[in-house]
Amino acid sequence: MTEKLLEIKHLKQHFVTPRGTVKAVDDLSFDIYKGETLGLVGESGCGKSTTGRSIIRLYEATDGEVLFNGENVHGRKSRKKLLEFNRKMQMIFQDPYASLNPRMTVADIIAEGLDIHKLAKTKKERMQRVHELLETVGLNKEHANRYPHEFSGGQRQRIGIARALAVDPEFIIADEPISALDVSIQAQVVNLMKELQKEKGLTYLFIAHDLSMVKYISDRIGVMYFGKLVELAPADELYENPLHPYTKSLLSAIPLPDPDYERNRVRQKYDPSVHQLKDGETMEFREVKPGHFVMCTEAEFKAFS
């Protein structure tokens, strides 16, 4: 757990729009350790998905570095080098209805990575690999020649997982992989992801807004607010001892199926003015306890630690 797989240093992703610059991701720094699951939570539009997509180079980062095994992913790269990164880093998408090409058979979808990286020498080998992958994600071999529209949401999401696994990645970015599925299927997909992690030693960046699901799958959790990371801590620590007022606010919003608790639950609102920033002072990301980082002012830092 101590080996860093991914280091993100001062990652910035700004989009220029006619109405000014949108700072979708603003100066983000964190590490992901080998074999862990890092959960990333935050409200809609806070830059979670953009972070994931910038890491995997779907967007060209405005500034900052993403080091994978010590090597920068961004910047000018030869095609060979890029293909290498593409094999090691994969992504699972949010919408199982939009993430599979409706004109291709399941076999062609799953084998796309094999085709691009020329991992299968013969047609037979390619088909065999597709069958293996289908079985890995709990689908039938006979499904290979069908089209995506014939499957349910959960089945499609598993096809998406099989496609990502085809190139034997080390690191998978799961961009809200379960938010489009109904609850019974969510557990199925999350458990499949957990099993695969154990089996293949995968590392996950799990982006979601369902806090209970994130707690279930993550080792550590990062909380994002307006393009910035405000708190990063081990999962249990974050739930038991939230420090940043925004994290407290998020946690206070989780409903429980318990009428007594629900009647007394007070939802806290987050108001950035509680930090009482002095003129010229900025918030910084500080380590208050080993492994527990909070975005805070100097005064708060003293109070926390």
Next chain:
Amino acid sequence: MQNIPKNMFEPAAANAGDAEKISKKSLSLWKDAMLRFRSNKLAMVGLIIIVLIILMAIFAPMFSRYDYSTTNLLNADKPPSKDHWFGTDDLGRDIFVRTWVGARISIFIGVAAAVLDLLIGVIWGSISGFRGGRTDEIMMRIADILWAVPSLLMVILLMVVLPKGLFTIIIAMTITGWINMARIVRGQVLQLKNQEYVLASQTLGAKTSRLLFKHIVPNAMGSILVTMTLTVPTAIFTEAFLSYLGLGVPAPLASWGTMASDGLPALTYYPWRLFFPAGFICITMFGFNVVGDGLRDALDPKLRK
């Protein structure tokens, strides 16, 4: 009902694999669309009309006693009879044969213009939409400028510069015709390039050509096909219109347009000289339009059950 003893029940064999089984026959989206097209009666009528006209255009002149260019002044301007089903024109040529020879030329012009539009439009539109930014801006402004010049003016100018003939007509029509196709393809590409399956392919390391021709163009094929089908009747009609301006195919070749324009002065005395070619222009345009509409309905994913 209550009297059925318990021992008559037998638990069904539980088979883990069965849970994921899909019993419906596998259907690709194309097959699905074809099924829907076939249940559309009007479109099927249109398709039958087009097939019949094409078959007649190919075979009728081969098996006729008459030749489309041999004149026989003794037999001029005869009304439809047993010998000449559609009558004869002012030079005694059989109108039945000339109609089908004209069909060859009219349909050839229509189809050739549609195919050329397709090639140029798809390439121009997909590059413009996919590259985006400044490339898109420049390419679309060029199209806008061409679109702004009255197409008739451009066609007439071209006909003056180029030698008179079939290919000049086709080129003249393509020079403005492709813009419509390019705009439609660009719109589709803009919409499709941010689909998650395209992003997924990108994270797997696909090249631009793969993204375009494996993912984007096949999914835009529906609109492309519909546009193409609707281009054919427009081209046939434009050709007829050019014939009236004296810019049609040179004699003794016949197209429906030149035949109709030759027949017009004699309308009061020998109406069949105008009626047959004009009638076939109408029927063919009807056929292609109905088939185009039918295709649009059949390929519209929103209508899928």
